[in-house]
Amino acid sequence: MNFSAIPMERGGAVCLLILDGGTRWRLPEHRHPEPGEVNSWIRHRFGVEVSTLDVLRIPPETSPGGDRDAPPSYLFVHETHSAGPALPPGARWAPVAELADPRRALPAHHRMLGLWSARRHRREGGGGQGDEWLPWQRPGWFTRATAWAVAELRGLGIETVGPAEQDGFRAWSCQLRLPTTAGVVHLKASPPPHGHEPGLTRLLAEWFPGAVPSVLAWDPGGRLMLTSDFGPVRRPEGAARIVADFGRVARRIGLIQRDSAARTAQLAATGCPAHRLARLPDMFEKLITQASAEQGELAGEESLRLRRLVPGFARDCARLALLGLPETLVHHDLWRGNFRVDGDEALLFDWADSVLAHPFLQLDVLLGDLAAALGSTAAHGTVLDSYLTAWTGHRPPGELREGAALAGAVAPVSRALLMRDRLAGAPPHIRRRYRGAIAAPLRACLAGRERTPESATRGNSRGNSRGN
Structure with a gap:
């Protein structure tokens, strides 16, 4: 069950919308998980127009059930924009000062009042980092x-x-x-x-x-x-449709990358971060130090193992550079939730997690999501071939596939760097929520490199490549 704190100023006093049966009051409760759904429910139930400012997880000891093993409950914190002339029976606007008496409230609801009040006072007392x-x-x-x-x-x-x-x-x-x-x-x-x-x-x-x-x-x-608006995003169903859609997306992003490569100065001018191959090894080494010092990120033993990978990582970056492909735009969050396929056309959106880097770093998330959609990596070659059509003529097909394999070992570091920079100025509660998010791709990098000997990425793929 979830709850809503709906404030409104009336007669110079801050009030909350409560349900009051005459003995003890309570906050409105519902089962809606998303702000838009909650706002709509409040509009239809109470005739009040609101937006959602925040969603606070209710500690188990504060929730009505008090059961630590129960699914989490949330308190939706709203801003009221307008209200109808009258509330439905059983609902009323109550001054917050009146609600301070715990004897008039259901115990859990009085504790939720405390959560809402603490957030309100923190905001009104100077805002802080989260305001920006x-x-x-x-x-x-x-x-x-x-x-x-x-x-x-x-x-x-x-x-x-x-x-x-x-x-x-x-x-x-x-x-x-x-x-x-x-x-x-x-x-x-x-x-x-x-x-x-x-x-x-x-x-x-x-x-x-x-x-x-x-x-x-x-x-x-x-x-x-x-x-x-570009219409609904429908996730493909059935293996054949999934592979076909991913192939269209792979081809589309490859063409965008190829045709953007000559315009990277304009892309950089937007503030898009740069993860150039020449700088990535040094950035990787500094990232290990930072993640080791950050609470909830890397353990000391993990840091040592990662440091041992830096020389091999640098060699992989150098070998990728030898392919001679231009560095360009990489969409590091290109998965089923961020593309729409309609017939033969693919539309790609949510470009926030983008960097300027080697184009093949694009494949890490896309092929990973393909495997998640299918439950196997069996179709990787098919989708990879669709992607590589954009780079036909730059290098022989076998060398391009070898480069794609190398990029799979480099891309997690780029994603970890992006997460580090994303969290660098975040307010404390966001940093707490995403604790471990920097280390996660680094651990994936560690697992992949320790599972696969370095020699396996040096040329063994060439003998197995089709079309060489």
């Missing part, structure tokens, strides 16, 4: 962002035809959905590490129309972006 990182958790942001979107759309001759709705939010973004005369428009807001995404997506949409969401407006200072 997660501005959508501040009262007033929803109204300002919506006003910006409405003004930008009006400048394009597009009018909104209904209220903005919250699609949801995570640590890395907040999305709003706006119904307009031109169809649904999506607003996305990003934290500082992803400040490059609006500008990057705008460039890609200009260069590759139809392959990337169409950007209607963007605000680099506010890290806001408006995009046209």
Whole structure:
């Protein structure tokens, strides 16, 4: 069961919407897991328009059941934008000062009041790091962002035809959905590490129309972006369909990479991070030191094992460079949730986790998700061949496949670097939530390299390559 704290100022006093049967009050409760669903339920149940500022996990000792083994419950913290003239029977607006008496509340609900109050006082007492990182958790942001979107759309001759709705939010973004005369428009807001995404997506949409969401407006200072709706994302079902869709995506990203390679200066100007092969070994070594010092990341013994891999890692980077392929854009989060296939066309979105690097680092996540979708790696060769069509003529097919195998050992380090930079300025609660996220790809790198002798990546693949 989940709960909602719905505040509103009335007569100069901060009130909460409660359900009061005359003996003890309680907060509204529901089973909805997503902010948009909760907001809609509150609108229909109470006639109150809200957005969600935060979702707090309720400690087991605070939850109504008090069962540590029960599924977690969450307290949705809302901002109220408007309320109807009357609440339904049994509901009322109660001044927070009135609710302080624990004898008038169900015990668990009084403890949840404490959770909400602590968050409110922390925010109103000076905000802090999270204000810049997660501005959508501040009262007033929803109204300002919506006003910006409405003004930008009006400048394009597009009018909104209904209220903005919250699609949801995570640590890395907040999305709003706006119904307009031109169809649904999506607003996305990003934290500082992803400040490059609006500008990057705008460039890609200009260069590759139809392959990337169409950007209607963007605000680099506010890290806001408006995009046209591109329809639902349906995950493919059935092995043949899965392989075909992944093949189309692989071919599409390969062509985007190839045709972007001559424009990396423009991509870099958006703030997109660079993980150049020449610098990756030094970046890897420094990352090991940083991850070793970070609580909840690498253990001392893991650090020693990783340091022993640095020379071999440097050799792999050098050998990848010898292929002579241009470094270009890599989408490090290209999985089923971030692409849409319609017929023969593939649309790729959510470019926040992008870097400038060797193109073959692209294959790590894509082929990993293919294996997860199929339950095996049997189709890797088929999808890899689709990807490599973009690079036909650069090197013999066997050498390209050998390079792809090398890149699989290098890519986890690039992903770990991206996570390190993503968390560097994050507020403490985000860093706690993602504790271990830097070490996870490094451990994958460690497991892969220790399982496979270095000689196995030096040329053994050449003899097994088709079309050589």
